[in-house]
Amino acid sequence: ETGVTQSPTHLIKTRGQQVTLRCSSQSGHNTVSWYQQALGQGPQFIFQYYREEENGRGNFPPRFSGLQFPNYSSELNVNALELDDSALYLCASRPSPTGGTGELFFGEGSRLTVL
Amino acid sequence: GDSVTQMEGPVTLSEEACLTINCTYTATGYPSLFWYVQYPGEGLQLLLKATKADDKGSNKGFEATYRKETTSFHLEKGSVQVSDSAVYFCALSDQDYGQNFVFGPGTRLSVLP
Numbered sequence: 281e282t283g284v285t286q287s288p289t290h291l292i293k294t295r296g297q298q299v300t301l302r303c304s305s306q307s308g309h310n311t312v313s314w315y316q317q318a319l320g321q322g323p324q325f326i327f328q329y330y331r332e333e334e335n336g337r338g339n340f341p342p343r344f345s346g347l348q349f350p351n352y353s354s355e356l357n358v359n360a361l362e363l364d365d366s367a368l369y370l371c372a373s374r375p376s377p378t379g380g381t382g383e384l385f386f387g388e389g390s391r392l393t394v395l
Numbered sequence: 396g397d398s399v400t401q402m403e404g405p406v407t408l409s410e411e412a413c414l415t416i417n418c419t420y421t422a423t424g425y426p427s428l429f430w431y432v433q434y435p436g437e438g439l440q441l442l443l444k445a446t447k448a449d450d451k452g453s454n455k456g457f458e459a460t461y462r463k464e465t466t467s468f469h470l471e472k473g474s475v476q477v478s479d480s481a482v483y484f485c486a487l488s489d490q491d492y493g494q495n496f497v498f499g500p501g502t503r504l505s506v507l508p
Contacts, residue, residue, distance in 0.1 A: 284438075313495065322399075322484050322498035323439070336495055370438055382427045382446070382488050384496060386438035 282307050284387035286371050292393045293361050301356040301390045303371030309385065311377045312354040314346060317368040317389070329354055330377040358392075366394045397422045399485050401499035408475055408506050416470040416502045418459075418485035426487040428452075428461050428468040433482045433501070442470075442483070475506045 285304045293299050305312050311330045315323035325338035329348035343359040352373070358365055368391050372384040402417040420426065427446045431439040443452030448463035457472045468485060485499040 315496075315498075320501075322486075322500045323496075325495035325497070328495060338495060372439075383429070383441050383444065384439075386431075386440070388436075388438040 284371055284373050284385055286369075286387035286390050288390055289388070290391045290393075292395060294395050295361055295363060297361050297394075298357065298359045299361060299392060301358075301369050301371075301392070303354045303356070303373075303387060305352045305354070305371075305373035306385050309373035309375050310352050311375070312348055312352065312371060312373050313384070314354070314356045315370040315372065316340075317370055318364075319367070323370055326356070328377065335377060361394045363394050366392060368392075397426070397487060397489055397497045399487055399497055399499035401483075401485050401502050404482075404501070405503040405505060408504070410477055410506055410508055411474045412506075414470070414472040414475050414479075414504070416483055416485075416504070418468045418470065418499060420466050420468065420485070420487050422466075422487055422489050424489045426489040428459070429486040429488065429496070430457070430459055430468070430470050431484045431486055431498070433484065435481070439484065475504070477506045477508050480504055480506045 313328035314326040317323045328336040332348045345357045347355045368389040370389045371387045398421045429444045430442040432442045443454040445452040445461035451460045482501045482503045484501045488496045
């Protein structure tokens with residue numbers, strides 16, 4: 281059983297640039313969510329995707345957007361990068377959007393540094 | 396909105412000492428409660444969970460009981476090991492009101508030999 285994988289693991293961008301982060305969900309999982317974890321803080325929910333549509337969103341501006349593909353993999357796109365976007369971005373998958381055990385399965389994250 | 400509060404860290408203990416990390420929550424519905432652990436350089440892993448009041452979650456010697464009357468879910472272990480050194484996150488998922496998890500700020504635990 282393949283777990284959640286994310287790429288790239290580290291990247292450095294400059295303010296104003298755009299970034300795309302990628303995530304492959306765990307086998308059998310159709311729901312993917314993204315979290316932002318700033319240094320020394322807990323993860324903050326960005327959004328969740330199910331059946332290729334966003335079905336939940338946290339308090340993040342529209343320059344944070346995403347996609348989910350038919351194979352359930354997902355992308356997180358951030359436009360007009362700001363210094364405060366520097367963080368570890370975590371992807372998590374689960375078998376369904378609600379119910380079940382409710383457990384999230386996390387990847388190891390993509391660490392973004394904005395200079 | 397929903398929120399989770401954890402005791403401030405870092406926590407430093409000697410091997411075989413007892414551990415308690417306090418966690419309290421605020422939720423509008425009937426959430427499930429979780430403890431996740433993050434080892435250095437890794438993503439978060441589920442440690443234990445409880446889905447209704449009075450449930451006790453347990454794993455790897457860690458325990459936590461869902462206390463609805465005190466809105467708490469404190470993490471305990473009777474004898475910690477050096478390998479338990481990590482950051483511990485308390486979290487809730489309120490399935491009736493949203494799809495997301497709400498995490499606490501995390502508590503860093505260091506266990507010294």
